[in-house]
Amino acid sequence: MNAPQAPTISFRELRMEFPRRRSRPLVALDSLTLDVGHGQVFGLLGPNGSGKTTSVNLLCGLLRPTGGTVLVEGIDVRTDVTGVRTHLGVVPQETALYNDLSAEENLAFHARLYGVPRAQRRNRINEVLELVGLAERRGDRVGTYSGGMQRRLALARALLTRPGVVVLDEPTLGVDVQSRAALWDRVRRIAADGGTVLLTTNYMEEAQALADNLAILDHGLLIATGTPEELRGRLGRTFIDVRTARPDPALARLPGVVGVSWHDGVASVAADGSPATIRTLLDRLTEQDPDALLVGVRRPDLNDVFLSLTGTALRDRGQA
Numbered sequence: 001m002n003a004p005q006a007p008t009i010s011f012r013e014l015r016m017e018f019p020r021r022r023s024r025p026l027v028a029l030d031s032l033t034l035d036v037g038h039g040q041v042f043g044l045l046g047p048n049g050s051g052k053t054t055s056v057n058l059l060c061g062l063l064r065p066t067g068g069t070v071l072v073e074g075i076d077v078r079t080d081v082t083g084v085r086t087h088l089g090v091v092p093q094e095t096a097l098y099n100d101l102s103a104e105e106n107l108a109f110h111a112r113l114y115g116v117p118r119a120q121r122r123n124r125i126n127e128v129l130e131l132v133g134l135a136e137r138r139g140d141r142v143g144t145y146s147g148g149m150q151r152r153l154a155l156a157r158a159l160l161t162r163p164g165v166v167v168l169d170e171p172t173l174g175v176d177v178q179s180r181a182a183l184w185d186r187v188r189r190i191a192a193d194g195g196t197v198l199l200t201t202n203y204m205e206e207a208q209a210l211a212d213n214l215a216i217l218d219h220g221l222l223i224a225t226g227t228p229e230e231l232r233g234r235l236g237r238t239f240i241d242v243r244t245a246r247p248d249p250a251l252a253r254l255p256g257v258v259g260v261s262w263h264d265g266v267a268s269v270a271a272d273g274s275p276a277t278i279r280t281l282l283d284r285l286t287e288q289d290p291d292a293l294l295v296g297v298r299r300p301d302l303n304d305v306f307l308s309l310t311g312t313a314l315r316d317r318g319q320a
């Protein structure tokens, strides 16, 4: 049997506080411990302000943690940031491309800056432009590119050094559906070729489509990890959505019911899916509210997981 491989990225008890003028420091990340294995797409999923970009900035050595550490291929970011960066290709949220230069010129500049040997530069640039589907537009000024094309070029730039680990911060933020599909396709290909991808996102759909494993962050806390399938499986097999006044929490104690969340006037009940459970639930809901309206019966998705877990995390922290 092969010995298990050490993780590519290890976050260990990572904590980041930002000082504030008139109040206690803001805890952007609270004791994050997480391993990312080789050759997978790992998604950091969470709402705005949950600590995703902070995690990425700590990983790249752009921020110094208040506590804990990050290791990339066993190298500690705090003591050898240059060593860590040799393994990383990063696509930041702000693409920071030179708009007045062409795609090719942007890449040539980056290749020189990051020490790609002169003899290899032309081939590498051709290779990454092909990979992101921009070979035809290589000579055009980047200022004339669409947002999605700029994102693809930023990915090409990150791949120039053939890094083992590619980090993408919100890769498809503000990107149209076609470019999104193209980017997803490239990301999958990186992992299929043996690379490790860490991406942050607050799109459930993106996490579902791309991630082999997920970590869900909320207010700087890690609230769940697992494959998308495992996370959805926590909520039973069926979701029953009913438009109603705020439901009685006692519903959650009915046999066959896994949990109840309430959002935008719709109660979503996670249940085992048996007809008896569904019947009892609907009876109870209409007893409570004669105007209750069944919206649908469906499989839970990651959004349901997030809503239910966020409620739990807030309660755990005594804030609910």
Ligand SMILES: Nc1ncnc2c1ncn2[C@@H]1O[C@H](COP(=O)(O)OP(=O)(O)OP(=O)(O)O)[C@@H](O)[C@H]1O
Binding pocket: 018, 026, 027, 028, 046, 047, 048, 049, 050, 051, 052, 053, 054, 055, 202
């Ligand atoms: N340089 C900074 N100084 C002060 N506070 C910061 C700084 N960077 C981030 N924060 C705060 O830390 C928290 C986490 O921010 P972060 O950018 O990591 O969230 P995020 O999950 O990436 O959000 P988004 O999806 O909006 O990008 C937020 O409350 C944010 O305001």
